[in-house]
Amino acid sequence: xxxxxRYTQIHLTNPLPQDNMIENVFESLVNExxxxxxxxxxxxxxxxxxxxxxxxxxxxMFSGAGGYLYLYMRMYEFVKTLPEDLQTFCTSGxxxxxxxxxxxxxxxxxxxxxxxxxMQAILKQDRYITFLMSNIATSLLGADLxxxxxxxxxxxxxxxxxxxxxxxIMANPNQFQQELLYGIPGYLYMFLWINxxxxxxxGPYQLDLTSHIFNLCKMIVAQCxxxxxxxxxxxxxxxxxAHGILGIIxxxxxxxxxxxxxxxxxxxxxxxxxxxxxxxxxxYLIKIYYKQGNIPPSAEDIQSVELQQFCxxxxxxxxxxxxxxxxxxNQDYMNASxxxxxxxxxxxxxxxxxxxCxxxxxxxxxxxxIYQVTKNEKFRRYAFQFxxxxxxxxxxNEVKNxxxxxxxxxxxxxxxxxxxxxxxxxxxxxxxxxxxxxMPGYEV
Ligand SMILES: [Zn+2]
Numbered sequence: 001x002x003x004x005x006r007y008t009q010i011h012l013t014n015p016l017p018q019d020n021m022i023e024n025v026f027e028s029l030v031n032e033x034x035x036x037x038x039x040x041x042x043x044x045x046x047x048x049x050x051x052x053x054x055x056x057x058x059x060x061m062f063s064g065a066g067g068y069l070y071l072y073m074r075m076y077e078f079v080k081t082l083p084e085d086l087q088t089f090c091t092s093g094x095x096x097x098x099x100x101x102x103x104x105x106x107x108x109x110x111x112x113x114x115x116x117x118x119m120q121a122i123l124k125q126d127r128y129i130t131f132l133m134s135n136i137a138t139s140l141l142g143a144d145l146x147x148x149x150x151x152x153x154x155x156x157x158x159x160x161x162x163x164x165x166x167x168x169i170m171a172n173p174n175q176f177q178q179e180l181l182y183g184i185p186g187y188l189y190m191f192l193w194i195n196x197x198x199x200x201x202x203g204p205y206q207l208d209l210t211s212h213i214f215n216l217c218k219m220i221v222a223q224c225x226x227x228x229x230x231x232x233x234x235x236x237x238x239x240x241x242a243h244g245i246l247g248i249i250x251x252x253x254x255x256x257x258x259x260x261x262x263x264x265x266x267x268x269x270x271x272x273x274x275x276x277x278x279x280x281x282x283x284y285l286i287k288i289y290y291k292q293g294n295i296p297p298s299a300e301d302i303q304s305v306e307l308q309q310f311c312x313x314x315x316x317x318x319x320x321x322x323x324x325x326x327x328x329x330n331q332d333y334m335n336a337s338x339x340x341x342x343x344x345x346x347x348x349x350x351x352x353x354x355x356x357c358x359x360x361x362x363x364x365x366x367x368x369x370i371y372q373v374t375k376n377e378k379f380r381r382y383a384f385q386f387x388x389x390x391x392x393x394x395x396x397n398e399v400k401n402x403x404x405x406x407x408x409x410x411x412x413x414x415x416x417x418x419x420x421x422x423x424x425x426x427x428x429x430x431x432x433x434x435x436x437x438x439m440p441g442y443e444v
Pocket of ligand 1: 310
């Protein structure tokens with residue numbers, strides 16, 4: 001590790017007590033939700049930025065109103081699906097008045113509808129195509145909303161809006177990026193979302209996108225090449241989740257997992273080549289990791305190992321490695337992801353603090369993902385320490401005073417209530433700690 005690690009990262013010398021983890025995380029969730037509701041009116045269409053910027057209209061999941069809609073849908077799902085034994089843990093933080101209000105899924109569904117209506121009223125096609133950046137994602141969540149409400153007409157309308165871009169991408173693949181944040185894999189993510197939820201439905205909501213998924217994967221693999229795959233973004237060969245090959249591998253593995261039989265039937269030669277390339281690329285990245293202690297942002301910047309956050313570095317590697325472990329039954333991938341988690345626990349408490357993209361809650365997902373596979377309690381405790389970063393004065397004082405050059409206000413997220421940079425992401429991670437569903441934008 002380089003000498004400047006300590007400047008941007010906190011070594012957890014004063015961990016929080018670890019009894020009542022669920023109660024404590026739930027209390028933090030409720031506090032964050034209250035803050036959010038006080039600051040972000042339902043139907044808000046702006047990016048709710050920190051005070052030294054000009055507030056602007058922003059419908060994206062990444063930094064804007066899409067994230068508010070995402071939160072309401074996740075809260076609905078959380079309350080609706082929380083097992084009874086977990087509910088008992090989670091009631092202690094609520095007053096008698098708050099209790100029935102909090103556990104009422106209809107309230108969140110109503111908020112989601114209002115948020116969606118406001119967004120749909122001004123929705124227009126934008127130049128982006130991905131779940132995290134494009135307006136199209138509003139329609140993706142709209143489809144879920146109308147599915148819950150059993151409104152077939154609006155469900156289909158929203159699905160059509162998501163599918164509407166497909167033909168253009170197939171006809172002009174070179175006009176689009178190849179990474180997760182702006183490129184074709186970030187569009188494919190929405191197909192995986194739809195296919196997972198609706199391919200096994202019966203009747204009018206049944207929707208099978210297997211062949212579309214296959215076609216998009218073929219296109220992505222053609223761009224990234226055989227053998228050790230490459231992801232070019234603005235003249236750099238990126239490795240990480242947001243802009244690089246790890247994000248692509250994650251999407252390819254999710255695709256293969258969902259449509260395995262179709263892949264082999266449709267084109268066995270291509271499928272085997274794709275699987276081989278994925279393994280070669282992961283092996284290459286693991287080798288770099290064991291040598292340098294992290295995965296650098298790009299091949300052009302191979303000596304740089306200081307970034308340990310979802311968008312760059314090992315945090316984005318854990319999920320694809322665990323998927324690879326399950327698909328290829330190769331223990332090396334499990335070993336590497338566990339090794340990375342220990343490194344992440346040492347260096348992943350980053351002073352940038354907030355959010356999923358380059359924040360502490362984003363890094364907590366690595367621990368939660370390993371816990372889902374191994375059920376080793378240690379990783380749950382790691383996740384707890386990371387999620388409670390605001391409750392730990394030794395950590396939060398550093399976060400509040402860290403002069404991150406890329407921000408407008410010291411110690412404050414540029415979009416404090418957003419999904420990828422702010423508290424919506426933190427809340428999703430807290431819900432996932434209590435009852436795991438999926439990492440936003442990276443799992444379906
Ligand atoms: Zn980031």
